[in-house]
Amino acid sequence: MTPTVRGTQLARLLGRWHALPARRRSPDYAALASAVRGLLADGRLPLGVRLPAERELADALAISRTTVSAAYRELRESGHLNSKRGAGSWTALPSGLKVEGSGLWTSSEDLDLIDLSCAALSAPDELMAATKAALNDLPRYLNSTGYHPSGIPEFRAAVAAQFTARGLPTSPEQIMVTNGVLHALDLVLRLLVPVGAPVLVESPTYPNALAALRDRRARISTHGLDENGWDAELLLSTLRQVRPRLAYLIPEFQNPTGHLMPAAFREQLVVAAQRAGTDLVIDESFVDLALDGQEMPPAVASFDRHGRVMTIGGMSKPFWGGLRLGWIRASAPTVQRLAAQRVGVDTSGPVLEQLIGVHLLSQTEQVIAVRRNQLRAQRDELLRIVAEHLPDWRVVPPSGGVTLWAELDGPVSSALARAVEPLGVRLAPGPRFGVDGTLERFLRLPFTQTIPELQDGIARIASARYDLDRTGSRPQWSEPELIA
Numbered sequence: 216m217t218p219t220v221r222g223t224q225l226a227r228l229l230g231r232w233h234a235l236p237a238r239r240r241s242p243d244y245a246a247l248a249s250a251v252r253g254l255l256a257d258g259r260l261p262l263g264v265r266l267p268a269e270r271e272l273a274d275a276l277a278i279s280r281t282t283v284s285a286a287y288r289e290l291r292e293s294g295h296l297n298s299k300r301g302a303g304s305w306t307a308l309p310s311g312l313k314v315e316g317s318g319l320w321t322s323s324e325d326l327d328l329i330d331l332s333c334a335a336l337s338a339p340d341e342l343m344a345a346t347k348a349a350l351n352d353l354p355r356y357l358n359s360t361g362y363h364p365s366g367i368p369e370f371r372a373a374v375a376a377q378f379t380a381r382g383l384p385t386s387p388e389q390i391m392v393t394n395g396v397l398h399a400l401d402l403v404l405r406l407l408v409p410v411g412a413p414v415l416v417e418s419p420t421y422p423n424a425l426a427a428l429r430d431r432r433a434r435i436s437t438h439g440l441d442e443n444g445w446d447a448e449l450l451l452s453t454l455r456q457v458r459p460r461l462a463y464l465i466p467e468f469q470n471p472t473g474h475l476m477p478a479a480f481r482e483q484l485v486v487a488a489q490r491a492g493t494d495l496v497i498d499e500s501f502v503d504l505a506l507d508g509q510e511m512p513p514a515v516a517s518f519d520r521h522g523r524v525m526t527i528g529g530m531s532k533p534f535w536g537g538l539r540l541g542w543i544r545a546s547a548p549t550v551q552r553l554a555a556q557r558v559g560v561d562t563s564g565p566v567l568e569q570l571i572g573v574h575l576l577s578q579t580e581q582v583i584a585v586r587r588n589q590l591r592a593q594r595d596e597l598l599r600i601v602a603e604h605l606p607d608w609r610v611v612p613p614s615g616g617v618t619l620w621a622e623l624d625g626p627v628s629s630a631l632a633r634a635v636e637p638l639g640v641r642l643a644p645g646p647r648f649g650v651d652g653t654l655e656r657f658l659r660l661p662f663t664q665t666i667p668e669l670q671d672g673i674a675r676i677a678s679a680r681y682d683l684d685r686t687g688s689r690p691q692w693s694e695p696e697l698i699a
């Protein structure tokens with residue numbers, strides 16, 4: 216079923232459309248069309264969504280139907296709307312604007328490069344000692360086969376204990392250990408999402424999750440985030456209408472926007488998903504990285520009464536991506552099904568890394584305290600230098616996680632990414648975080664790099680931004696890049 220946006224919902228998304236700059240120069244209908252195009256380009260209004268009937272939108276915006284009619288006509292002419300008599304009008308992008316994220320990972324060996332496409336920290340100081348301690352533990356496992364499809368018992372118990380300590384009682388049987396968080400998502404998708412099944416994601420979202428979904432040939436629908444995060448009413452209504460098989464969401468310091476989903480909405484979300492027959496896959500990659508001392512809302516899974524929430528998380532963001540340690544928290548029978556599923560994928564994960572994980576998890580507080588101080592200082596400096604060098608960019612300061620989501624002064628994200636490469640900076644432009652080539656007005660900036668790297672990187676980006684205006688380069692993007 217094609218999802219529909221209601222008149223009142225679209226009116227809310229459009230906000231103060233009549234006060235946009237286009238309004239000063241153009242008639243009402245053109246300003247309205249331009250505002251709808253803006254929502255599409257920013258990924259806040261998904262593609263393939265049915266717009267309200269002309270009369271309904273006219274009522275919601277308190278304008279004449281003729282104005283809405285003319286705006287829809289203009290949108291049809293510019294390729295942003297497809298209409299069929301009697302069936303309605305649904306959103307589209309003009310042909311030639313589609314940009315597919317390749318999802319490819321190509322690691323950079325260029326040491327002079329300031330890589331702002333990757334949002335990941337280097338290893339914590341505690342890693343070497345934890346590795347040595349794990350080597351001492353390893354003989355305990357050497358007389359066994361070493362195959363543990365759900366993970367070694369000690370690591371499962373350590374992960375379960377962390378959930379329990381957060382107020383989410385969890386037994387080791389509810390934990391499946393994976394080779395990183397993306398592997399966790401892949402296993403869940405293999406289990407739950409048949410080819411062509413509808414899956415709902417945020418827009419913007421984590422690009423490699425989109426790659427995993429495309430790989431499973433899921434039918435992707437999006438929920439657009441704005442500067443306040445999720446629009447509860449719209450998301451719940453999309454769940455009701457689309458009835459996705461699964462929704463993949465990042466409620467804790469969302470990648471890339473940094474938003475934290477409010478507690479009240481979490482409960483509504485679980486209830487609505489249950490009614491829609493949708494399984495929720497909640498990616499908690501950043502749950503430990505609150506930066507402003509705030510109390511964290513309860514885990515989404517704490518509202519789950521029907522075993523429909525699967526929580527995925529791991530050690531990559533708070534500890535180190537090189538460990539490749541992740542997990543799935545689900546019901547014990549689901550974990551068994553996932554383990555059976557894994558036999559045809561990679562059978563089992565390495566024992567030594569899990570033993571390292573046990574030692575590191577026992578030092579979580581101390582490792583995280585250092586991470587938080589470092590990330591807070593880097594975030595604050597990044598906010599300061601962006602405001603200084605690029606004053607026309609708008610940023611909602613994130614209260615956690617590792618990235619800023621900057622709203623640029625024009626749809627130049629890909630052009631900028633291209634322009635800074637010769638200056639030795641690598642960026643992940645906005646469209647990589649969405650589907651169908653939208654989000655050109657946005658750029659993700661990580662604050663995982665050191666302060667001197669951030670200062671240097673932003674200075675180079677600012678100079679490339681001003682050059683873009685002078686040379687008028689056209690946006691383009693062709694090379695696969697590393698995004699994490």
Ligand SMILES: Cc1ncc(COP(=O)(O)O)c(C=O)c1O
Nearest residue numbers: 395396397421470500529531699
């Ligand atoms: C939201 C989110 N999920 C998953 C991952 C991948 O984690 P891993 O490296 O453990 O596969 C990332 C990495 O950036 C991420 O941002």
